[in-house]
Amino acid sequence: MKIGILGGSGKMGQWFSRFLTENGHQVWLWGRNPSKLAPVASRLGSQVITQPDQLTEMDCLVISVPIDAFEDTLKEIAPFTKPEQMVFDLCSVKERPVELMHQYLPHCRTLGTHPVFGPGAKSLKGYNFILTPTTGAETELAEKVKIWLEKHGSTVSLISPEEHDRLMSVVLGLAHFIAIVSADTLLGQNLPGIAGAGGTTFRLLDTLTKSVLTEDPNLYASLQVNMPKLPGLEADFIKRATDWAELVKNGDKTGFAHRMQAIKDKLAQTEPGFEKAYQDMYHLKQP
Known part of the structure; x- marks a missing residue:
């Protein structure tokens, strides 16, 4: 052919x-x-x-x-x-x-x-x-x-194309958005020794942010602005991030734990056995 x-x-x-x-x-x-x-x-x-x-x-x-x-x-x-x-x-x-x-x-x-x-x-x-x-x-x-x-x-x-774009708003759009904003936040802290102090969870975040930043900025900008369902999803993420930040700011330990437990319970219903993700994380290659 x-x-x-x-x-x-x-x-x-x-x-x-x-x-x-x-x-x-x-x-x-x-x-x-x-x-x-x-x-x-x-x-x-x-x-x-x-x-x-x-x-x-x-x-x-x-x-x-x-x-x-x-x-x-x-x-x-x-x-x-x-x-x-x-x-x-x-x-x-x-x-x-x-x-x-x-x-x-x-x-x-x-x-x-x-x-x-x-x-x-x-x-x-x-x-x-x-x-x-x-x-x-x-x-x-x-x-x-x-x-x-x-x-x-x-x-x-x-x-369908519609279902595809709805899924990609999460799989690509939101994931890239979180990685880019996380990188922007981390670089703004001016902590040169942070890599040596991080554990597995941080290495996972660090790998995600760096892998996204190796890509063409114009490509990622195009993806962000051409996903029609993404602005609403990112707005929802920002609102939820603000709610969580308020719990921390107010020292509401009980409220934070209660909300996290509710998420765990909901996830257990939709994805039984999700707890193995913690061990999967430790399969990341050690530095």
Whole structure:
């Protein structure tokens, strides 16, 4: 199969280029600067699309561009796509990209996809992959893609774009928000010896904050502002954080313990055996 990756010089574009090439597919990379793609393609064993009309030759297109560039990319490639050509996107949000693919590529077989991992993954094994079909034809395609992904060890879910974005507001949006604000708070304390004084719980927080801060700030900013359900979720988090801070400020030990116990009881109902998370935390590699 001939697969064109749009945004082939990006981290995830390169990841899928390598993975698909290793699994026997012919991979072609497309981007705004073909000369920039040449060394990338050479290293990955791919080829470069130098003219947009070459897109028509592809059996499948994978769009791996930032969400802010997604609509412009669709406008640019639409005249060079063909009926029944498969088109997948890799955006971390789904409602708007799926809507745009339906708008600009109604003649293609489109499917919203989200690999829920970063370019540091060695393979698909053990990682989640979400597919968001909205029609019968898309569901049929998604079932075939699901089988292929599962053969490579991925755990695959089929959900609606709306449900995907609701989940991602927590899984990505809130998690990143907490990590960034935590890093901002810690750096504001000016405590150079803090790493040597921290235990396992702090190392977990420290690893989370640093791992998020290694990523592209523009990417994370784009994710934050393009998740429509995230502002309300973050507002709820801030309100709850303020309530907890008031308990501490007022020295309300009883109130704090009562509220924490209520959360523990609720979690025990929804996730029996959650207590093992404490031991799981100690499986973190020691410094």
